[in-house]
Amino acid sequence: MPVPELGRSDSTFELKEIELPELKEDQVLLQTIFFSNDPAQRGWIQKDQDADRLYIPPVRPGDLMLAGALCKVLKSTSASVKEGALVQAYVGWTEQAVLDAKAVTSLPDLPGLSPSVFLGALGGPGLTAFFGLKEICKLEEGQEIIVSGAAGATGNVVVQLAKHVFKASKVIAIAGSDDKCEWLKKIGADVALNYKSPSFSADLAQAAKPSYVDCYFDNxxxxxxxxxxxxxxxxxxxxxxxxxxxxxxxxxxxxxNWxxxxxxxxxxQGFVVIDYYSRRAEAIDVLSTAVKEGKLSVSGGETIVRCTEFEKVPEVWMRLFSGQNTGKLVTQIADL
Amino acid sequence: MPVPELGRSDSTFELKEIELPELKEDQVLLQTIFFSNDPAQRGWIQKDQDADRLYIPPVRPGDLMLAGALCKVLKSTSASVKEGALVQAYVGWTEQAVLDAKAVTSLPDLPGLSPSVFLGALGGPGLTAFFGLKEICKLEEGQEIIVSGAAGATGNVVVQLAKHVFKASKVIAIAGSDDKCEWLKKIGADVALNYKSPSFSADLAQAAKPSYVDCYFDNxxxxxxxxxxxxxxxxxxxxxxxxxxxxxxxxxxxxxNWxxxxxxxxxxQGFVVIDYYSRRAEAIDVLSTAVKEGKLSVSGGETIVRCTEFEKVPEVWMRLFSGQNTGKLVTQIADL
Structure with a gap:
């Protein structure tokens, strides 16, 4: 897959410099620290995407590329958001941004953890794993499950929660390298299979039979x-x-096999985590308890790439599609 | 698609003559009148079919081909089954058979209807249509639905029930000829589309948009x-x-478009009607009431093929796969 290059006529992305407005009442000036890299962003920019069929307004040519981020508050005219605080916001791929204070979300206090976990295991991917297992798979104690993309941001949380919180009797994890498989076995997979192995199909069938599995978490x-x-x-x-x-x-x-x-x-059942955002507190409670009890390891579950040239932001994002990274892929563009 | 020929080394079917046993206590000798032709039979004979993955024991080489049928009772040693009665039974493709009396089902009394409707609109296809709409589509009054295979045994009942019993606001029916589409519009389809038309995709999208449909009944x-x-x-x-x-x-x-x-x-949601057989009475009640109230027409919903040579039974069944017939395809091998 070609990596997007800037400045060509067929480039997907273009770098623009714009003048930021002055802060009005109840606004904040943000400095982006971490970008969240999500496979879903691919859908948001799909050419000729029908807006009716997407759960957010699609990104059109000329629009700012949409992305979740963690940002530092440089200035604030709001009583509820303090300067210097770290907040979550959909600023898009931008270094600095002016937003209404109500468009940013404060982070819960979890001492000892890198704030980037709020983009991964304790952010969208963690919520996806939790609600996917609970509401879509309806996974019960003693059941068996297959998880694909298991070394990814959502997948690794699925493996850990399925085994240690939902108490599955068998977790079969699928990933794209032997190293990833080794790691998955350490964090809870009973079986971990490299889909690039020539014996993958036979190994998968053998792992799942003779009882077959109750559910498949498909990433x-x-x-x-x-x-x-x-x-x-x-x-x-x-x-x-x-x-x-x-x-x-x-x-x-x-x-x-249809x-x-x-x-x-x-x-x-198709599934988008935003449908469960109103129940975010329930998930954060389960996930943070799992972290405290050692059932959910977040340290191995993220890959942070420091990006000193802003032009490289799309290239880092593209690593999602070549399977280079393990866990949540986070781009850091400034120091904390 | 080649029609199966008997007597060739690669024939799917072979004709066998066997000696029937004498009747024991509580048994019946049956003469088959009508065979039910069902697409599901294709799955039952799939080569190397894994028995674990089928909902009935698969038909293996050398086995009697499984089929539903309506039969006349020629002899009975059972108090519960009278000689001369018409009964439903899984006799398979056979002219006569000896079965235990408990393996046959008496037919409910519906004056004025051909008994063959118990293989179609008031049999498995009718039950499939009813439970599919109620339990799988969960179709509610005022909703919109697309039905494919709409001129088939199940499809035509889906169209009629969706429109006249479940009170859908829009029923889009898909079939394989303009004649079938004309018939579907007469029995309840708001829109009927021939999938062989060059403008089919565009016509279908136009019929479904801008509101899109609540469900799709996929045959x-x-x-x-x-x-x-x-x-x-x-x-x-x-x-x-x-x-x-x-x-x-x-x-x-x-x-x-996954x-x-x-x-x-x-x-x-995948769906096999046998899961709902215990609720058969509920469906028969709705279906027979619909017939009485003129909401479900059964006369146009079946194609009966008289088969004087038993060797032609597989050939008639194969019509299911070439779209030749309208409604329920029934093979008649003897007079009532």
Missing amino acids: VGGSILNACLSLIKKHGRVAACGAIAAYNDRSQTVLD VEVIMNRITV | VGGSILNACLSLIKKHGRVAACGAIAAYNDRSQTVLD VEVIMNRITV
Whole structure:
């Protein structure tokens, strides 16, 4: 996959310098520290994306690229947001921004943790893992689950929660390298399989049979989804959470096992975490308790890339699609 | 698609003559009158079918081909089954059979209707339509629905029930000929589209937009499933009931819109009617009331093929896969 280059006529991204406005009442001037890199951003910029079919307004040519971030408050005219505080905001790919104070979210206090965990295990990916397991997979104690993209931002939290919090009897994790698989076994996977191995399909079937699995937490779509459809129990469930295998090549999703969905009465449920934001406190409670009890390790679950040239921000984001990173991929553009 | 020929080394079917046993206590000798032809039978004979993944024991080489049928009782040693009665039984493709009396089901009394309707609108296809709409689509008054395979045994009942019993505000029916579409409009479809038309995709999108539809009752899978995934409302539903487009060529199900399932939080639920047999009385009540009230027409909903040579039974069944018939395809091998 080509890395986007700036300044070419077919570049996806362009660098712009703009003048920031003066702060009005109840506004903040923010300095971005960390960008969140999310596969979902690929959908937001899909060419000719139908706005009706997306859960946020799509990013159109000329728009600021949308992204979640952690920012330091440089100036504030709001009583509720203090200068120097670290806050969460959808500033997009920008170094500094002026926002209304009500558009930023203060971070909960979790001593001893890097604030970047609020983009990963205790942020969107952590919430996705928790609500995906609870509401979509409906995972119960003693059940068996397959997780793909297991070394990714959401996947590694799924593995840990499934094993240590939901108490699954078997967690089968799928990732793209032997090193990732080793790590996944350390954090809770009973079986970890490298999908690039020539024996992957046979190994996966052997791991899942003879009992088959109760659910599949799908972060990748494509051929792995197809393989898993044959390995889900009668009346089992699929949480359709991501399809990173298909975002850049939609012809990847050939489901020649589709008939399994019918014959085995499988339920496949698409899922976007924003539907559960109103229940964020419930998830943060479970996740932070799991961290304190040593059931959720956040230290190995993020890759922070320091980006000294702002032009490289898209290139770092693209690592999501080549499987280079482990856990949550965070771009840091300034010091804390 | 080649029609199966008997007597060749690669024939799917072989004709066998066997000696029937004498009747023991509580048994019946049956003469088959009507065979039910069902797309599901294709799955039951799939080569190397994994028995774990099928909801009935698969038919293996040498086994009697499984099929539902209506039969006349020629002899009975049971007090509960009278000679001369018409009963429903899974006799398989056979002219006569000896069964335990408890393996046959008496037919309810519905004066004025051909008994063959108990294989169609008031049999498995009717139950599939009713429970699919009620439990899988969860169709409510005023909602919009797309139905594929709409001129088939299940599809035509879906169209009629959706419009006249569940009171959908819009029923979009998909079938394979202009004649079928004309008929579907007569029995309740607001829009009927021929999927062989060059403008089909555009016509379908236009019919479904701008409101999109609440659910899709999928009898065909393949490219029509793919097209429909883009036309289902946020949080909408797909009843995965059949995949006749894919039974004989599994590479047909290329879902290049799979990302729509995620972004629009669509639920796809596989479905086999046998799970609802214990609630059969509820469905029969709704269906027979609909017949009496003129909301469900059964006369146009079946194609009966008289088969004087038993060798032609597989050939008639194969019509299911070439779209030749309208409504329930019934094979008659003897007079009533």
